[in-house]
Amino acid sequence: MIGLYGFLFLSQGLNLWQVFAIVCMIFCVFTFLLERNREVGHWDLKNFFFAFLGIFFDALGVVLSRQAYEMTPELGSSQANAIRAVGAVVIFILIKPNSLHLIFQDLKKLASSERTQAIGASLLGTFVSLSFYLHALKTAHVASLTAISITGPIWVSFIEHARERKWPNRYLWIAFAFFILGF
Numbered sequence: 001m002i003g004l005y006g007f008l009f010l011s012q013g014l015n016l017w018q019v020f021a022i023v024c025m026i027f028c029v030f031t032f033l034l035e036r037n038r039e040v041g042h043w044d045l046k047n048f049f050f051a052f053l054g055i056f057f058d059a060l061g062v063v064l065s066r067q068a069y070e071m072t073p074e075l076g077s078s079q080a081n082a083i084r085a086v087g088a089v090v091i092f093i094l095i096k097p098n099s100l101h102l103i104f105q106d107l108k109k110l111a112s113s114e115r116t117q118a119i120g121a122s123l124l125g126t127f128v129s130l131s132f133y134l135h136a137l138k139t140a141h142v143a144s145l146t147a148i149s150i151t152g153p154i155w156v157s158f159i160e161h162a163r164e165r166k167w168p169n170r171y172l173w174i175a176f177a178f179f180i181l182g183f
Contacts, residue, residue, distance in 0.1 A: 002059050002146040010066070010142065018144050024182025025147040028175045032153050035171035062137060062146060069138045077135035081127065084134075151179050 007013060014022070036044050061084070068083075069075055092099045107115055136145055154175055161168045168176075 002062055002143050010070070012141055012143070014143060018141065021182040022143060022147040024178045025151060028151055028154065028178040028182065031171050031175040031178060032157075035169070038171075059146065062142065065134060066137055066142055077131050077138065080134045081131050084130070085127070148183065154179050 033043070033048065036047075065080055065084070068080060089100070096102075107118065110118060133145075133149060154172070157172050157175075158168065161172070
């Protein structure tokens with residue numbers, strides 16, 4: 001979807017190296033799906049479908065954000081991030097009017113260290129990371145950027161293995177090899 005958008009509206013073609021990189025990144029994600037299949041004994045199609053929907057809506061957000069940059073070149077990544085954040089809050093309120101109240105209730109139930117961790121994860125995982133991503137999106141080749149951005153599971157897996165002091169399994173190494181090849 002992103003590659004088609006870049007081709008049709010941004011005059012961004014895909015050369016052979018970019019196609020190779022995107023295919024490597026897709027194989028990287030497929031390796032995680034294969035690992036899950038081996039763990040549970042079947043393809044986890046329901047969760048795959050939800051993940052696909054999430055990726056689809058993320059891609060739609062990328063398209064809309066890039067379109068905003070194209071229409072308003074002076075728009076900065078911090079402004080775009082703030083607009084997206086306000087939009088997310090508005091959507092939460094429209095879908096479930098008491099959602100903000102529930103979030104604050106849930107935060108109150110957490111221990112102080114858990115609350116700090118949840119807020120820190122939200123700040124780093126949403127606001128800071130999205131700021132960098134939106135900054136790159138302003139001028140980057142959209143299909144290549146999106147392909148690289150879907151490698152988050154690799155980094156999460158390595159962090160989990162380090163935190164648990166456990167050696168990564170072969171699937172993670174294979175996914176990492178595809179990532180390195182694609183990158």
